[in-house]
Amino acid sequence: MVTLVVVLAVIFIIIFYLIGLFNSLVRLRNQVKNAWSQIDVQLKRRHDLIPNLVETAKGYVKHERGTLEAITEARSRAMGAGSVGDKAKAEGALTDAISKFFVVVENYPDLKANQNFLALQEELTSTENKIAFSRQAYNDQVLYFNNRIQMFPSNMIAGMFGFQQSEFFELEDKAERQAPKVDFN
Amino acid sequence: MWELISANRRKSFFLFVIMGSCLILLGYFIGAAYAPRGGGFIGIGIAFFIWMILSVISYFSGDSILLAVSGARPVTPDVHQQLFNVVDEMKIAAGLPAMPKVYIIDSPAPNAFATGRKPENCAIAVTAGLLTRLNRDELQGVVAHETSHIMNRDIQFMTFAGVMLGSIVLISQIFVRSLWFSGGGSRYRGRSKDSGQGAAIFMIIAIAFAILAPIFAQLLYLAISRRREYLADASAARLTRYPEGLASALEKIAKSPEKLEGANDATAGLYIINPLQKNRADLSAWTSTHPPIAERIAILRALSQGASLVDYQNAFNKIKGKKDAVIPDSGLKDATPVPLRGAGAAAEKGAGAQKRELGDLMRAVNGFLFLTCACGLKIKVPPDFKKESIACPRCGRENKIPSAELATLAGVGAIISKDIPGMAPSGAPSTYKRKGTGWETFNCTCGRPVQLSPQFQGKEITCPSCGRKTLIQS
Incomplete structure (x- = not known):
């Protein structure tokens, strides 16, 4: 009788522990999704801003057709991208195209004096920053979630219920890679 | 953290x-x-x-x-x-x-x-x-x-x-x-x-x-x-x-x-x-x-x-x-x-x-209204200005004060609640047909009056209060 009670108690504890593990995995997966939607809002906002930018700049930068077309093209490719990895690559290309354009703009004082353009440039810069900051938050979440999926004992639950690892959102950030390492010591 | x-x-x-x-x-x-x-x-x-x-x-x-x-x-x-x-x-x-x-x-x-x-x-x-x-x-x-x-x-x-x-x-x-x-x-x-x-x-x-x-x-x-x-x-x-x-x-x-x-x-x-x-x-x-x-x-x-x-x-x-x-x-x-x-x-x-920016900013904080006259001068209207129009100090042209701004002036100090940028309500934008080339005011679907300046060239305008877009036809 006593052994039966003990065995039942142990089984109950194990079941409740497994339920807890499952729930924590679900919670983490939702956090990853939430972090992703934060990035998505900013990416969408950037896609919305670009037509306005092209429209405003078109009249001023007649000799830079190619730069503007590159932006439009990169935008449509980014909007069509499916998986997180593809999206990251396409959005990285878009970031490059935009920053190239902003360098070109330096040669057009008339455009730089346009209030509409300045407001758009500010919005784009800010969106760019917001993407970078929410990307950090997203990648932190993904790292934590993937660790849980791979580590014992939660990996068993993850395998049983088909929890898949999430993809990191890695932009090709040139400025980041080229940050010079200087040591005066 | x-x-x-x-x-x-x-x-x-x-x-x-x-x-x-x-x-x-x-x-x-x-x-x-x-x-x-x-x-x-x-x-x-x-x-x-x-x-x-x-x-x-x-x-x-x-x-x-x-x-x-x-x-x-x-x-x-x-x-x-x-x-x-x-x-x-x-x-x-x-x-x-x-x-x-x-x-x-x-x-x-x-x-x-x-x-x-x-x-x-x-x-x-x-x-x-x-x-x-x-x-x-x-x-x-x-x-x-x-x-x-x-x-x-x-x-x-x-x-x-x-x-x-x-x-x-x-x-x-x-x-x-x-x-x-x-x-x-x-x-x-x-x-x-x-x-x-x-x-x-x-x-x-x-x-x-x-x-x-x-x-x-x-x-x-x-x-x-x-x-x-x-x-x-x-x-x-x-x-x-x-x-x-x-x-x-x-x-x-x-x-x-x-x-x-x-x-x-x-x-x-x-x-x-x-x-x-x-x-x-x-x-x-x-x-x-x-x-x-x-x-x-x-x-x-x-x-x-x-x-x-x-x-x-x-x-x-x-x-x-x-x-x-x-x-x-x-x-x-x-x-x-x-x-x-x-x-x-x-x-x-x-x-x-x-x-110049400092002056403008301090006026904006204090509820001043900015009008751009057709001659290009920026007119600064104090918050206690009650008349319907103001004469440009440079060219003398009468500039109507848009009713949108009058509404804002009435509630100086009141905070206009604005949704977070990027979270603007979706749905098909409404359209507004311009009557002329001067100052014009129309009401956004949310009820806030929106003003159009004589220089406005764009195809759409965003409501400063609710963020809805309105297409402008000229």
Whole structure:
């Protein structure tokens, strides 16, 4: 009788522990999704801003057709991208195209004096920053979630219920890679 | 970030014990000086009562009192879009649960502070002078410093310490002044009859305590305040990953000659740079709320390897030439490298443009309305202007004041609630057909009047209140 009670108690504890593990995995997966939607809002906002930018700049930068077309093209490719990895690559290309354009703009004082353009440039810069900051938050979440999926004992639950690892959102950030390492010591 | 908050909690408990015992002893000795038998405990009761009243006031209305004293006004994003964007960016970077409220202080002196007892309900205030003088990266640095104060729960902590200090100072002041006015001779004669030696001894201890306790508490408070400034600088560098922005902002703020009128001894410690001690570089390090500015700048500039908290501690050790844990140990555990990023496009504004922008900004904060006349002149209409139209001072053309602005003028000071950018309501945009080429006003679907200027060339216009787009046909 006593052994039966003990065995039942142990089984109950194990079941409740497994339920807890499952729930924590679900919670983490939702956090990853939430972090992703934060990035998505900013990416969408950037896609919305670009037509306005092209429209405003078109009249001023007649000799830079190619730069503007590159932006439009990169935008449509980014909007069509499916998986997180593809999206990251396409959005990285878009970031490059935009920053190239902003360098070109330096040669057009008339455009730089346009209030509409300045407001758009500010919005784009800010969106760019917001993407970078929410990307950090997203990648932190993904790292934590993937660790849980791979580590014992939660990996068993993850395998049983088909929890898949999430993809990191890695932009090709040139400025980041080229940050010079200087040591005066 | 949580590790820093919990380190903060532990420290605040420690502070509570030290300052609290200061307060209790002070209350006891003063009470005992008047009535040696049982008076000490009545004294403790009174001290506790004063502390509680001050705590309740500061907890429930501390932030609104502070904002009112400093002359800060709530603003909408159309007054300064960049400031709102930068605050939003730092909110995302710091993972704050809500967007802080944004205030602009109507002053040409550059400075900033943050307030609010919870991260869900906090505010960041910057002066108009700061906005015109700093470029985007520098503004981001300053906002990041203020956001760090919110994120690390510094505001709660310093308010708490400030209330303790305030109670100690208040009680000592009341006691010392009561001695002054009651006249020494008669008191000693009166006391010596009924309680003898005891009261005299307690009186001496109480006087000594009333003189020393406030000084001790003040030094403790200042030491904590300075430490929190270093920590906020370190967190700001980590949030923006661009320490140079904050460094050059501090440099510009320190260099400016203007004085901030809304600051006094009680609020000085809350600003990013102490507005009262700005020009006193030789001031003893012991008696200031902030670390020396030159030192803060030097530490930020020494961050050449990365922007993590560990990097900041190393830079601090190098500049100060001594080891002093400025970052709590728990913050140093996380050794993940934080790479630096490059500078954003920074256009330096000329002195004339700065002055013009400052004037416009201060008028916008005060509810002025801007009209662009067809001749190109920007007309500034004061908030108490009641007529329907105004004559251009340059070309004499009559400019109608759009009713949208009249509506805004009617509610000057009222905050127009605006949805978060990017969260604008969706749905097919409505269309509006232009009647002519002058000023025109139509009502957005949300009911807010929207004005079109004679120069408006675009195909659509966004409602400043609800964010809906309206297509414009000409």
